[in-house]
Amino acid sequence: MTAPAIELKGISKAFGPVQANKDISIRVMPGTIHGIIGENGAGKSTLMSILYGFYKADAGEVFISGQKTEIPDSQAAIAAGIGMVFQHFKLVENFTVLENIILGAEDGGLLKPSLSKARKTLLELEKEYDLKVDPDAVIEQIGVGMQQRVEILKALYRQANILTLDEPTGVLTPAEADQLFRILGRLKEEGKTIILITHKLREIMDITDTVSVMRRGEMTATVKTAETSPEELAELMVGRKVLLRVDKEPATPGDVVLDVKNLKVVDDQGVERLRGIDLQVRAGE
């Protein structure tokens, strides 16, 4: 049997009194897109930060392609073939795309000689994965969609086999999100393994092969996407039945009287409670 690209066994992590990850086990098979879904604060980013060597787990083990692997820092993660695209990009704003891609992976610490070699490699990667970027554009002058592609190319340049994306569509327009999903599909075709963290059910249903659900630090289920439904996933996420859609006789829909797009709710502690909420109310509803 093929070994999982990644296997986490019994991962736990506490921040003071907050148990962010509780005894989490998960297997991610190679060449698949594996979604991780859960509400705000469920522990998704913490788990990925452990995989990338940002946090040290209090307990648990990581296996990469069947080999037990210690990941004390991000260098070790990169060496193990893991790439990460964070919720907030980590690019140098006044550097070019090309400079950002090679930064930290230069030949002998020299930027200049690495650049021409990198330009060639970048062109090959762009072609292979259909990932268009302008190598000479300065980061602060390009849009978030392209910045995200730079982060993906940065990981591929470091020969990542496993690519983890944390809420990648939060900053994208719907068209950019579609483009990202095409890129992820292409990466999968080329045999890469992808972990997609999101709390959008539609994204999970559209592009993942398998989905794991987290709730309050625990992994509550792992299911094949084709064998589940948005209703079941929502219930696993919040721990009770959720009504996603109200079925009733459509009244003659009138004019839109309330139109809310991409609403974000931040509480008085500055903690984000909700995000990306769309709501439309018509007269007569």
Ligand SMILES: Nc1ncnc2c1ncn2[C@@H]1O[C@H](COP(=O)(O)OP(=O)(O)OP(=O)(O)O)[C@@H](O)[C@H]1O
């Ligand atoms: N560095 C930290 N110090 C203290 N508490 C933390 C830290 N990082 C995360 N936490 C807490 O751990 C829990 C899990 O947080 P985490 O960021 O992993 O959730 P998440 O599922 O990624 O949420 P979101 O959807 O909002 O990104 C939360 O209660 C959070 O407040």
Ligand SMILES: [Mg+2]
């Ligand atoms: Mg998070």
